[in-house]
Amino acid sequence: MRRDASPILPCGNVNVKTGKFKYGNFYGFWGDDTCYEVYRTTEDKIRVVATAGTLPLVKLGGYSAFRHDQTGRYLFSGQLIESVVGDDGFKTLCEKYGNSINVSTYK
Numbered sequence: 001m002r003r004d005a006s007p008i009l010p011c012g013n014v015n016v017k018t019g020k021f022k023y024g025n026f027y028g029f030w031g032d033d034t035c036y037e038v039y040r041t042t043e044d045k046i047r048v049v050a051t052a053g054t055l056p057l058v059k060l061g062g063y064s065a066f067r068h069d070q071t072g073r074y075l076f077s078g079q080l081i082e083s084v085v086g087d088d089g090f091k092t093l094c095e096k097y098g099n100s101i102n103v104s105t106y107k
Helices: 086-091 093-097
Strands: 006-015 034-041 046-052 063-068 074-085 100-106
Antiparallel strands (some): 034 046
């Protein structure tokens, strides 16, 4: 386990167009007071981490590592390439990163 990695809870893939994900409807799940941090992982994949508020916890261009909040298992590390706010902001990610985006949330 990387102790310097931030704990997050994986939520699975979200269908950006419909909002469907394993917990129901993504849109309205956290509300518009949510910032979605978009990371490009070291494996060149896109991962999103949700946080409360409208500002990311990491500066644009900064790097972070993440671990599962319950098991401590290392999940990924990556560079923050952009952040968007609320449901409307999340919907714009489809144009750049495709219709299925893996989302987690800070714990």
